[in-house]
Amino acid sequence: xxxxxxxxxxxxxxxxxxxxxxxxxxxxxxxxxxxxxxxxxxxxxxxxxxxxxxxxxxxxxxxxxxxxxxxxxxxxxxxxxxxxxxxxxxxxxxxxxxxxxxxxxxxxxxxxxxxxxxxxxxxxxxxxxxxxxxxxxxxxxxxxxxxxxxxxxxxxxxxxxxxxxxxxxxxxxxxxxxxxxxxxx
Numbered sequence: 001x002x003x004x005x006x007x008x009x010x011x012x013x014x015x016x017x018x019x020x021x022x023x024x025x026x027x028x029x030x031x032x033x034x035x036x037x038x039x040x041x042x043x044x045x046x047x048x049x050x051x052x053x054x055x056x057x058x059x060x061x062x063x064x065x066x067x068x069x070x071x072x073x074x075x076x077x078x079x080x081x082x083x084x085x086x087x088x089x090x091x092x093x094x095x096x097x098x099x100x101x102x103x104x105x106x107x108x109x110x111x112x113x114x115x116x117x118x119x120x121x122x123x124x125x126x127x128x129x130x131x132x133x134x135x136x137x138x139x140x141x142x143x144x145x146x147x148x149x150x151x152x153x154x155x156x157x158x159x160x161x162x163x164x165x166x167x168x169x170x171x172x173x174x175x176x177x178x179x180x181x182x183x184x185x
Contacts, residue, residue, distance in 0.1 A: 075118030
């Protein structure tokens with residue numbers, strides 16, 4: 001995912017799990033195999049003598065760059081109070097400096113809102129729960145979030161699973177309306 005904020009910073013989100021092992025050697029711990037040869041295992045380790053390499057750690061999911069392409073900040077991933085997506089997909093920086101994140105994994109049925117520093121603000125939807133395309137509380141593989149600052153609303157393209165557009169209040173997360181779902185309401 002990619003978004004540009006009001007300061008022309010470029011926000012990206014990537015999938016850490018898609019990075020090949022040889023590019024994350026400092027994140028992979030070597031464990032002794034039964035024949036006393038070391039074999040790799042992943043597990044989000046913090047580096048050290050027992051890692052299979054010293055080079056290369058996987059960057060956090062959210063990366064922010066200035067106009068010259070310099071990394072300004074990075075953050076993201078699992079944390080307290082929210083359910084991080086299984087498959088990161090969309091990222092949107094809104095006009096208030098907040099960042100919205102969506103995922104398109106099978107159980108990604110939520111949208112997250114953070115401030116620009118990565119502090120959690122709001123989750124709409126419960127991870128792993130969806131009740132069809134007319135569900136007013138949950139998504140199913142949402143792809144992107146589009147803010148409407150004048151109306152203080154967010155439009156969510158709830159596309160891969162529910163194939164609809166659903167609108168919420170940008171501050172409270174309260175449902176407003178939707179269309180394009182399979183049910184003809």
